[in-house]
Amino acid sequence: MAQTHKIVFYPVGNGDTCQIILAGGRRILFDYCHRRVAENDDDPRIDLKKQLKDELKAADRDDLDVVAFTHADTDHIAGSTDFLELRHAAKYQGDGRIKMQELWVPAALLIEEVERDKLSSEFAILRREARYRVLEGKGIKVFSKPKRLMDEWLRQALKDRGESETARDHLFVDAGTLVDGFSLAVDGAEFFCHSPFIKHCDQGDDLRNEAAxxxxxxxxADGADFDFLQIGDSTWEVLEDIVSITKTHxxxxxxKWNLLNIPHHCSYLALSDEKGKQETEPKPLVKELLLHGKKDAYLVSSSDPIPDSKDMYEADQPPHIQAKNAYETYRKKVQGRRVVVTMEEPNASKPEPLMFEVSVGGVAWIKAISGAPAVLGSKPPRAGLESRPIRAG
Structure with missing residues (x-):
């Protein structure tokens, strides 16, 4: 049987949630953004809680193999502590909650201070869960091992348990390395960690976007390799660091990428410090990253709609039309297929999850046309021929 992996982006507004479903059935969820108002029929955002539960029920599962939070901003964790089963306290268990076999978090999530009046916030709850799993020594991977983490918490916590300060080293993943537990040979998948770097966690107090x-x-898939660049709310400075260090090593x-998750809901700040009047001009190394796109590649903006209108050119908050115009320019340079916006497909009034299939034939966008799913393949149709919908099997 041919190997087919799936990558699904969910229309949650200016927020992030995507899921990788490997050919062998393993599921990796990146971020979780469920808004209560999305449960109302008149809100265009998806009822993420219901959607994911329905998907898992159809697969006869009540768990996810990995839940990875790229960082702890609300638009990446909203509703997660109501949806997921957490091991550190009984009140977060049972009652139909979804189990996560492994939790992936940036080291910054364990370091960031929690103000006393925010101890009940979702960030604080997730931090307690992450720390609990680290001390238990299982069910978690922490990305980067900054000195601040050891000095401000872990070393003393392990000492209190009568353990050496290196007893949890197996839980930590450094930038520039592969995450263990997945392989191309067994799973048809591997995860190469680009960031965070230790310096992103040890400098300054803002430990989220820069340390995502x-x-x-x-x-x-059947011997052919394809690359998905999964980026959270990154900044152009971090992306330039990634390009420079990756080339050095x-x-x-x-x-390289066949599929790019556009950072930070199509904010110009992932490209440059200057928005530009009509189009953002990316910084030199960000340009290099964009030019690593492969022919027929897709770019996905997890964001609200981005119409080409006067209001959009004047908007302060993302998405920024100037950034989208830049991504369109570089898509054309690499002969990519489409820039797709999650809250626009199949239409802005009722968007649905974007599904991409990765098979030996390439990356294909499974698109709903007139209510019927269709495959838009990685190769464009020959001149003079109409692209016809193909039912997904």
Whole structure:
């Protein structure tokens, strides 16, 4: 049987949630953004809680293999502590909650201070869960091992338990390395960690966007490899660091992409410090990253709609039409297929999950046309021929 992996982006507004479903059935969820108002029929955002539960029920599952939070901003964790089963306290268990076999978090999530009046916030609850799993020594991977983490918490916590300060080293993943537990040979997938770097966690007090998780996800289908660049709310400075360091270590193939998750809901700040009047001009190394796109590649903006209107050109908050115009320019340069916006497909009044299939034939967008699912393949139709919908089987 042919190997087919799936990557699904969910229309949650200016927020992030995507899921990788490997050919062998393993499921990796990146971020979770469920808004209560999305449960109302008149709100265009998806009822994420219901959607994911329905998907898992159809697969006869009540768990996810991995839940990865790229960082702890609300638009990446909203509703997660009501949806997921957490091991650190009984009140977060049972009652139809979804189990997560492994939790992936940036080290910054364990370091960031929690103000006394925010101890009940979702961030604080997730931090308690992450710390609990670290001390238990299982069910978690922490990305980066900054000195601040050891000095401000872990070393003393392990000492109190009578353990050495290196007793949890197996839980930590450094930038520039592969995450263990997945392989191309067994799973048809591997996760190469681009970021965070230790310096992102040890400098300053703002430990979220600069210290977010960024991966090259390589998927193998019947011997052919394809790359998904999964980026959270990154900034252009971090992306330039990634390009520079990746090239220095001769890992340039990890910059390639067939599918790119556009950072930070199509904010210009992932490209440059200047928005530009009509189009953002990316910084030099960000340009290099964009030019690593492969022919027929797709770019996905997890964001609200981005109409080409006067209001959009004047907007302060993302998405920014100037950034989208830049992504369109570089899509054309690499002969990519489409820039797709989650809240626009199949239409802005009722968007649905975007599904991409990764098979030996390439990356294909499974698109709903007139209510019927269709495959838009990675190769465009020959001149003079109409592209016809193909039912997904």
């Amino acid at each position: 998780l960024i991966f090259n996800v390589r998927l193998r 001769k890992n340039e193939d990890r910059l």
